[in-house]
Every structure is written in structure tokens, then in C-alpha cells.
Amino acid sequence: MSKIVIIGNSLAGFSCCEALLKNAQDNEITVIAQEKVPAYKAHLLTEYLKDEIKEKDVFFCDKDFYIKNKIKFLKEAKVVRIDPKKHLAVLKDNTKINYDYLVIASGQKVDIPDIPGKTKDGVFAFYNFEEIKEIRGRALIANTVCLWGEPAIALKLGEIFLNKGREVKIISKPKPEVLPVSEKLEWIDDLELSEIIGEGAELKAIKLSNGKAIGVDLFLFVGNLIAASEFLKDTDLKTEEGYILVNDAFQANFEDIFACGSVARKQGMAEAKSWEAVINEGQLVANKILEGRKLACQQTS
Numbered sequence: 001m002s003k004i005v006i007i008g009n010s011l012a013g014f015s016c017c018e019a020l021l022k023n024a025q026d027n028e029i030t031v032i033a034q035e036k037v038p039a040y041k042a043h044l045l046t047e048y049l050k051d052e053i054k055e056k057d058v059f060f061c062d063k064d065f066y067i068k069n070k071i072k073f074l075k076e077a078k079v080v081r082i083d084p085k086k087h088l089a090v091l092k093d094n095t096k097i098n099y100d101y102l103v104i105a106s107g108q109k110v111d112i113p114d115i116p117g118k119t120k121d122g123v124f125a126f127y128n129f130e131e132i133k134e135i136r137g138r139a140l141i142a143n144t145v146c147l148w149g150e151p152a153i154a155l156k157l158g159e160i161f162l163n164k165g166r167e168v169k170i171i172s173k174p175k176p177e178v179l180p181v182s183e184k185l186e187w188i189d190d191l192e193l194s195e196i197i198g199e200g201a202e203l204k205a206i207k208l209s210n211g212k213a214i215g216v217d218l219f220l221f222v223g224n225l226i227a228a229s230e231f232l233k234d235t236d237l238k239t240e241e242g243y244i245l246v247n248d249a250f251q252a253n254f255e256d257i258f259a260c261g262s263v264a265r266k267q268g269m270a271e272a273k274s275w276e277a278v279i280n281e282g283q284l285v286a287n288k289i290l291e292g293r294k295l296a297c298q299q300t301s
């Protein structure tokens with residue numbers, strides 16, 4: 001029996017977990033994730049925001065999946081450090097989790113700039129299920145939605161909010177040559193965002209670099225993704241721009257640590273991965289772990 005700890009419960013982490021369960025029953029699997037919900041299909045979140053799919057169809061499994069399969073599911077838990085020499089993952093509450101194999105599938109996150117007011121209620125990073133669920137709810141009553149970040153993503157999301165009948169302000173550059181024809185859309189490319197203003201904790205407006213304030217009810221940071229790997233900062237794990245460097249077997253520079261999905265990178269290969277590729281990587285890591293374990297058993301018997 002091996003203790004396998006998976007950091008991340010999205011496409012890469014879940015596909016690894018599922019493949020481990022399918023091919024061997026005798027492992028002790030722990031899944032650690034920041035969300036409180038079961039594993040979900042992050043690539044369908046835009047369709048979910050558009051109301052094209054129901055909430056139940058976003059999930060890979062129901063909450064009983066973990067109990068039924070004897071998986072220790074540490075939800076709403078954050079890994080803050082790992083110790084590759086002692087084979088430990090350490091959580092924010094200082095719980096230490098021991099592993100024989102560690103799978104890092106911690107993905108990416110939005111790089112939020114240091115703007116005053118960025119923590120106001122009504123301000124979100126557009127990335128994970130729980131935030132997007134709240135955005136979806138708030139969009140029902142918001143008059144004006146403001147998007148800040150990468151132009152292509154801001155445009156795609158802006159169109160969704162226009163279709164929902166909202167006023168949309170996009171602060172981004174360069175401005176695309178072709179924009180939807182709508183008097184409800186304003187694209188701001190000549191001014192910077194200088195402050196997010198609230199009344200108490202609640203978002204009320206944004207302030208631009210010329211001093212002008214615009215009333216907004218929902219504010220989203222979009223795109224500008226970086227590796228979610230800050231818990232590796234004091235380790236000797238090799239990274240490139242924060243992304244974990246892996247070999248063809250998705251093994252990092254410690255033989256019992258694997259990385260897969262959008263947090264993992266082969267040297268010099270910085271291209272974004274499709275969701276299908278991410279799922280394949282999770283399955284491949286599971287198979288590599290099981291092969292390695294079989295080999296180790298043969299050598300000791």
C-alpha cells in the first residue's frame with residue numbers, strides 16, 4: 001500500500017485520482033483542494049455562466065464519491081509548504097500530511113494586481129467554480145459589470161454580460177479591432193484603473209487614472225494566469241516561471257513527486273494546455289506511479 005497525496009481536485013487531480021482507483025484498490029489516497037465542492041469541469045465554467053448548462057453538470061462526481069472510494073478529501077484546505085526530504089505536505093492550519101508519492105495538480109490562478117479596494121465584496125477573480133457561481137448570482141441584479149485584464153477573455157465575458165442585459169465597462173488594452181455593436185459597452189484603453197471604491201465592504205465604483213469615478217456593481221479580474229505554486233518557494237523543486245519542470249513521465253526532480261495539468265511544464269514548453277491534455281496527464285501520472293510501485297515490489301521480493 002502506498003500513501004498518495006494529490007494537491008488539486010480539478011481536471012488533472014481528479015483524472016489522476018480516478019485512474020488510480022480504476023487500476024489499483026490498495027492505495028491510501030488523500031486529495032487536498034481549496035474548494036469545498038467535489039471535483040468539477042473547469043473548462044465548462046463559461047457555459048455555466050451563460051446558463052447553457054446546469055450546475056449539476058459541472059461536476060465530475062457527487063460528494064459521496066470520496067467516502068464510497070475511501071478517499072480522504074481535505075476540502076477548503078490550502079497547502080502552504082511541502083518538504084520533499086521529509087515527504088510532507090503542510091496545510092495552512094499546520095496539519096502535516098505524509099506521502100509516499102506526491103502529485104501536484106494545483107493548476108493556475110489569476111494574478112491580481114495590487115489595486116486599492118481589490119478585496120471589496122463584489123470583486124472577483126474569474127477562475128474557480130465557487131467564485132463563478134457567486135458572479136452568476138450577482139449578475140442577475142447588477143446594473144454595471146466591469147472587467148479588467150486580458151483583452152480576448154474580457155471581450156468573451158463582456159459579450160456574455162451584454163447578452164444578460166448588463167452595462168459593461170472593459171479596462172484593457174489593446175482594444176480589439178472588432179467589438180460588439182452595443183451602446184451598453186464601453187472599452188477603456190487610454191486610462192488605468194487606480195482604485196476600487198466601496199461603501200463599507202461593498203463595491204460601489206471604480207476610479208480611473210484621470211480621477212473619474214464610474215459606478216459598478218460587479219468587478220472581475222480576468223486572464224493574466226500564473227502557476228499556483230507559491231507553496232514551493234522554499235524547496236529545491238525545479239520550476240520555470242513558477243511552473244513545475246517535469247520529464248516525459250511528468251516526474252519532477254524528486255522521484256516521488258509528480259506534477260500534471262496546467263501547473264506542470266516540460267522545459268521551454270510554455271504553451272497553454274487544452275483540457276483534454278490536462279486530463280491525459282493526470283491519467284498518465286497515475287499509471288507511472290502504479291508502474292513504479294510494481295517495479296519496486298518486484299525488486300524487493
Ligand SMILES: Cc1cc2nc3c(=O)[nH]c(=O)nc-3n(C[C@H](O)[C@H](O)[C@H](O)COP(=O)(O)OP(=O)(O)OC[C@H]3O[C@@H](n4cnc5c(N)ncnc54)[C@H](O)[C@@H]3O)c2cc1C
Nearest residue numbers: 008009010011012034042043079106107108261262274275
Ligand atoms: C472559466 C474557464 C473556462 C475555460 N475554458 C476552457 C475551454 O473552453 N477549453 C479548454 O481547453 N480549457 C479551458 N479552460 C482551461 C482548463 O479548465 C484548464 O486547463 C484546467 O482547469 C486545468 O486543470 P488543472 O487541474 O491543471 O488546474 P485547475 O483547474 O487550476 O485546478 C487546480 C486545483 O488545485 C487546487 N489548489 C491550488 N493551489 C492549492 C493549494 N495551495 N492547496 C490546495 N489546493 C490547491 C485548486 O483548489 C484546484 O482544485 C478554462 C478555464 C476556466 C477557468
